[in-house]
Amino acid sequence: MSEQTNPQAEPQLDENQIIALRREKLNDIRQARIAFPNDFQRDSFAGDLHEKYGALSKEELDPQGIPVKIAGRMMLKRAMGKASFATVQDVSGQIQLYINNQGVGEAAHDDFKHWDMGDIIGASGTLFKTNHGELTVRVSEIRLLSKALRPLPDKHKGLADQEVKYRQRYVDLIVNPESRDTFIKRSKIIQTVRNYMVGEQYLEVETPMMHPIPGGATAKPFVTHHNALDMPLYLRIAPELYLKRLVVGGLERVFEINRSFRNEGMSTRHNPEFTMMEFYEAFCTYERMMQMTEGVIRAAAQAVCGTAKITYNGKEVDLESPFERLTILEAIKKYNPHYTDEQLHDEAWLKQEIVKHGEKIPPSPGIGSLQLALFEGCAEGKLWNPTFIIDYPVEVSPLARASDTKPGLTDRFELFVVGRELANGYSELNDPEDQAARFKAQVAQKDAGDDEAMHYDADYIRAMEYGLPPTGGSGIGLDRLVMLLTDAQTIRDVILFPQMRPE
Numbered sequence: 001m002s003e004q005t006n007p008q009a010e011p012q013l014d015e016n017q018i019i020a021l022r023r024e025k026l027n028d029i030r031q032a033r034i035a036f037p038n039d040f041q042r043d044s045f046a047g048d049l050h051e052k053y054g055a056l057s058k059e060e061l062d063p064q065g066i067p068v069k070i071a072g073r074m075m076l077k078r079a080m081g082k083a084s085f086a087t088v089q090d091v092s093g094q095i096q097l098y099i100n101n102q103g104v105g106e107a108a109h110d111d112f113k114h115w116d117m118g119d120i121i122g123a124s125g126t127l128f129k130t131n132h133g134e135l136t137v138r139v140s141e142i143r144l145l146s147k148a149l150r151p152l153p154d155k156h157k158g159l160a161d162q163e164v165k166y167r168q169r170y171v172d173l174i175v176n177p178e179s180r181d182t183f184i185k186r187s188k189i190i191q192t193v194r195n196y197m198v199g200e201q202y203l204e205v206e207t208p209m210m211h212p213i214p215g216g217a218t219a220k221p222f223v224t225h226h227n228a229l230d231m232p233l234y235l236r237i238a239p240e241l242y243l244k245r246l247v248v249g250g251l252e253r254v255f256e257i258n259r260s261f262r263n264e265g266m267s268t269r270h271n272p273e274f275t276m277m278e279f280y281e282a283f284c285t286y287e288r289m290m291q292m293t294e295g296v297i298r299a300a301a302q303a304v305c306g307t308a309k310i311t312y313n314g315k316e317v318d319l320e321s322p323f324e325r326l327t328i329l330e331a332i333k334k335y336n337p338h339y340t341d342e343q344l345h346d347e348a349w350l351k352q353e354i355v356k357h358g359e360k361i362p363p364s365p366g367i368g369s370l371q372l373a374l375f376e377g378c379a380e381g382k383l384w385n386p387t388f389i390i391d392y393p394v395e396v397s398p399l400a401r402a403s404d405t406k407p408g409l410t411d412r413f414e415l416f417v418v419g420r421e422l423a424n425g426y427s428e429l430n431d432p433e434d435q436a437a438r439f440k441a442q443v444a445q446k447d448a449g450d451d452e453a454m455h456y457d458a459d460y461i462r463a464m465e466y467g468l469p470p471t472g473g474s475g476i477g478l479d480r481l482v483m484l485l486t487d488a489q490t491i492r493d494v495i496l497f498p499q500m501r502p503e
Contacts, residue, residue, distance in 0.1 A: 015150075015151065018150075018151045019149055019150060019151075022116060022147065022148070022149045022150075022151075023149060025114065025116070025147065026147045026149065029144070029147065035147065036145070036146055036147075037143065037145060040069075040071060040122035040143055040145055041069065042069045042070055042071040042122060043068065043069045044068040044069060044070050045070075045090055045091070045092040045093075046070065046072065046088065046089070046090050046092050046093040046094055046095035047090075047092025047093040048092060049068065049070075049095060049127065049135060050093060050095070050135055053066070053127055053135060054135055056129070057129065058128070058129035058130075058131070058133065061127060061128060061129050061135075062128045062129065064127075065126045065127075066126055066127045067124070067125070067126055068124070068125065068126070068127060068137055069122070069123070069124045070088055070090070070095060070097075070122070070123050070124075070137055071088070071090065071120070071121065071122040071123070071145065072088040072089045072090035072094075072120070072121070073088065073089050073090075073118060073119070073120055073121075073148075073174065074086050074087070074088055074089075074115065074116075074117060074118065074119050074120075074121050075087045075088070075089045075094060075117065075118075075152075076117070077115070077117060079112075079113045082100055082101050082109075083098070083099070083100040083101075084098075084099045084100070084109065084112060084113065085097065085098055085099070085136075086099065086112075086121075088121060088123065089174075095135060095136070095137060096130075096134055096135070096136040096137070097123050097125070097136065097137050097139050097142070098125075098128075098130075098136050098137065098138050098139060099112055099123075099139045099142060103125065103138060103139050103140050104139055104140065104141060104142055108141075108142060111144075112142055115144055116147075116148060116151070117148075117151065117152055118148035118150070118151065118152045118174075119144055119146065119147055119148050120144075120145045120146035120148070121142060121143065121144055121145060122142070122143045122145050123137060123139045123141065123142045123143075124139070124140055124141040124142075125137040125138045125139040125140045125141070126138050126140070152171070152174060152175060153171065153175055159171055159172055159175050159176060162492075163500070165179070166492050166497075166498050166500060167500055167503065169496055169497055179493075181486075182482075182486045182488065182493065182494060183494075183496060185304045185482070185485065185486050186482045186486070186494055188303055188304050189300045189303065189304055189478070189481060189482055189485060190257060190275075190478060192299055192300045192303040192304070193257065193277055193296055193299075193300060193476075193478065193481075194257060196295065196296050196299045196300075197255045197277075197279060197296070200253070200292065201253055202253040202254060202255045202279055202281070203251055203253060203254050203255070204254075204255055204256065204257070205243070205246060205251070205254050205255070205256055206256065207236075207239045207242035207243060207246075207256060207258070208236065208242060209235060209236050209258075209259065210224065210226075210233040210234070210235060210236070211233065211234045211235075211236050212231070212233065212234075213234065213455040213456075213457055214234040214236070214237050214454075214455060215237075215238070215240070215241045215454055215455060215457045215460065216236070216237060216238030216239060216240030216241045216242075216399070217237045217238035217240065217262075218396075218398070218442075218452045218453060218454060219237040219238075219262040219263075219264065219452050220262065220263040220264060220451045220452050221234040221235060221236075221237050221261070221262070221263055222234065222235040222261050222262075222263045222272070223235075235260075235261035236258075236260050236261065237260055237261065237262050238260055238276075238278065238475065239256050239258045239260070239278055240278060240399065240473065240475070241457060241460045243255075243256060243278055243279075243280050243473070244280055244428060244460075244463075244468060244471065244473070245460065245463045246280075247280050247282050247468060247469065247471050248463045248464065248466055248467065248468050252281065252282035252283070252469075253279075253280070253281045253282070254279065254280055255277060255278065255279035255280075256277070256278055256279075257275065257276075257277045257478070258275070258276060258277070258278065259273060259274070259275055260273075260274060260275075260276060261273050261274075262274075266499065267491075268489065268490040268491060268492075269420055269480065269491055270491065271479065271491050271492070271495055271498055271499055272499050273495075273499060274477065274479050274491075274495075275477075275478045275479055276475050276476060276477050276478055276479075277296075277475065277476050277478055278473065278474070278475040278476075279292065279473065279474055279475075280428070280471055280472070280473040281471065281472050281473075282469040282470070282471050283469055283470055283471075284470070284471070284472040285411060285427045285470070285472050286390075286411045286412060286413055286425055286426050286427045286472050287472075288472050289413070289425040289426070289427075289472040289473065289474040290323070290325075290388055290413055290415075290425070290474075292474060293415055293423045293425060293474050293476060294322075294323050294386070296476060297319060297386070297415075297422070297423075297476070297481065298319050298320065300481060300485060301319045301485055304485050304486075305485060307320075308320035310484070310485065310487075311487065312418050312484060312487055313418070313487065313489065315384070317384065317385060317386075317417065317418060317484070318385050318386075319386060319417075321385075323385075323386040323387060323388055323415070324385065324386070324387045324388070325387070325388045325390055325413075326387060326388070326389055326390070327389070327390055327391045328371050328372055328375045328389055328391070328392070328393075329344055329371060331375055331379045331380075331383070331387070331389055332344065332371070332374060332375050332378060332379050334379070335378060335379045335382045336378050336379070344371060344374075345367060347367060347370060350367070350370040350371065350373075350374055351370065353374055353377075353378075354370065354373045354374050354377060356377075357374065357377025357378050358377060359373050359374070359376055359377040360373070361373070362396070363445060363448065363449070363450045363453075364395040364396055364445065364450075365395065366393060366394075366395040366408075367393075368392075368393020368394065368395055368396065368408055368409070369393055369395050369396050371393070372392065372393060372396055375389070380416060380419065380420075380421075381419040381420075382419065383416035383417070383419055384417075384418055384419060385417070386415060386416070386417045386422075387415070387416050387417075388413045388414070388415055389413060389414050389415075389416060390412070390413045391403065391406060391409045391410070391411075391412070392409065392410050392412040392413075392414070392426075393408055393409060393410070394408055394409065394410055394438075395441075397410040397412050397426065398438045398439070398441070398442050398454055399426070399428065399429055399435075399438075400412040400426035400427065400428070400429055401426065401427040401428060401429045401430065402429070402434070410426060410427075411426055411427035412424075412425070412426035412427075413425055413426065417484060418484060420480060421477070421480075422476065422477055422480050422481060422484070423474055423475060423476040423477065424474070424475050425472065425473055425474030425475065426472070426473065426474075427470070427471070427472055428468065428470075428471040428472065428473050430464065430468040430469065430470060430471060431464075432461055432464035432465045432468075435460075435461060435464055436456075436461050439454060439455075439456040439457065439461070440456060442454040442455075442456075443455065443456050479491050479494055479495060482494040
């Protein structure tokens with residue numbers, strides 16, 4: 001179907017001329033009637049009509065004269081004298097309209113011919129099938145509900161400019177069905193995650209987004225100011241310490257789907273404002289947290305993909321089989337079998353190798369943090385199928401419980417899929433004196449210039465002194481999970497309004 005063409009057609013005009021012409025049309029409408037009516041009540045959606053009646057033949061459908069009221073945005077238009085066709089798009093899909101003088105009257109049909117692509121319209125009529133078998137509404141009444149002053153992108157070129165897609169997401173959603181599908185799937189993923197947690201007897205809670213001191217993760221915060229209290233506040237970098245306060249209070253299984261903020265660089269995997277889900281359970285270990293994390297992700301895959309064996313960037317990802325588990329050193333040696341145990345415990349050699357792989361020497365002292373930096377440089381990106389990396393060093397895990405059997409290590413994991421981190425969890429540190437000492441070590445690192453090191457949280461220590469039961473906790477990056485399950489290559493494709501530089 002081709003859109004209407006005539007000497008005054010919009011493709012011959014620049015955008016400013018098109019907008020001016022449409023404003024003139026709107027002014028004429030204002031003079032004649034209510035320009036933006038609000039009394040049209042639709043009773044049908046395009047997708048539902050296709051699902052219910054799309055398989056019927058012309059002979060089966062036409063005699064039924066099924067009445068419908070449809071509303072949406074006009075995406076295609078073809079005016080042909082006494083008869084016209086249009087395609088209307090609503091949230092569920094598109095459906096064709098057939099308009100003629102006999103159905104709506106000559107005056108209304110003539111009015112329709114002056115409407116533009118992108119206008120919001122409402123139509124009443126009956127369903128039928130064209131000779132080509134296309135489900136169509138034979139229109140008996142048609143109304144202009146909202147005049148679009150700006151033209152849609154050229155239907156053949158589409159909206160190709162990525163920056164415009166992110167800045168004007170509303171246009172992207174209008175013209176790109178793939179984008180609409182991504183964000184519909186995002187909503188379904190988050191709903192599945194929520195249902196899974198509730199099914200495991202977890203209580204959903206909300207904790208503050210503005211903190212007197214940042215905590216719960218190592219990251220540089222955004223700073224704001226509370227005028228009435230005349231005090232600085234920090235946008236949360238993680239809800240962890242508040243959620244564990246609730247466990248102290250006896251809410252033994254809690255989760256929060258939360259917005260967090262980290263004042264860091266942007267990349268294909270990082271946006272300063274992001275969504276994650278953190279959950280905590282009393283009387284369990286990081287083993288249970290790995291099981292929960294695996295279950296949540298598998299359930300989300302099944303919900304939106306129909307299978308736990310998905311494809312990402314053209315390559316299969318197996319979320320169905322049990323996730324592999326490796327220590328940091330095992331992962332390094334798996335992908336670099338030429339490294340020796342002696343080298344991996346040699347501080348000078350580790351620093352040289354870290355730099356060789358393009359990583360920075362970590363500010364935290366200790367062999368463990370150097371091994372982690374090397375892992376990030378030489379192994380992390382190769383972890384395609386889901387892999388739990390376990391037993392992180394104490395110096396980079398200020399909130400995790402130290403291992404009872406492995407000196408210098410903690411009961412902690414991070415989950416990697418398609419070469420990127422997706423989740424982080426551990427058996428929680430519940431010794432208040434140990435936690436206080438680790439906070440002090442973080443403060444020393446901050447004083448030494450590490451902007452991402454933690455503050456000393458005296459109130460959290462006080463809460464722990466009332467007794468934090470043995471607890472496991474985990475956090476899953478929901479933006480990255482959506483990327484994985486929608487085959488998106490950058491985080492901006494799964495955030496409706498990603499952070500952008502000013503125009």
